[in-house]
């Protein structure tokens with residue numbers, strides 16, 4: 368991994384988030400191998416997925432306004448969502464990532480979206496199951512992650528939705544669309560192909 372990128376990340380996101388990032392990279396490598404997904408893309412997506420999760424929250428908000436991310440109302444109402452689309456912008460312009468699939472894996476790593484690519488699901492799940500995570504029901508998501516990315520992503524999304532609902536948080540429609548697509552992939556593939 369490029370030392371300059373690592374130095375920049377550590378400076379921007381702080382030690383805790385940086386260590387989380389390294390665990391996500393490790394988990395992504397494991398998943399890429401199992402599911403036969405491009406290893407370099409998996410590593411880059413994981414490395415940069417939280418690159419905009421600045422320790423300095425004012426910096427995050429100011430940049431979000433500068434890059435016009437706050438035009439989307441949901442970003443104002445759930446600040447936690449900002450770092451993902453902002454991260455995709457930084458990945459492109461600060462870290463010179465050109466690959467669309469990597470940029471989308473970063474952009475949608477918190478909400479998911481309809482028709483997620485294998486790389487997008489991998490990044491979403493690696494972030495969710497890295498070893499320090501202790502969410503409700505995480506063991507089942509971990510087991511499924513090594514067997515079936517669709518089923519594992521669906522379960523992780525459902526656990527997140529339950530949390531968001533129980534805490535009266537604003538939910539992105541992208542998550543509902545992602546979920547709908549995953550259910551079609553898992554249960555209705557044949558019907559859709561008829």
Ligand SMILES: [Fe+2]
Pocket residue numbers: 416417420450476477
């Ligand atoms: Fe994140």
Ligand SMILES: [Fe+2]
Pocket residue numbers: 387391416417494
């Ligand atoms: Fe993360």
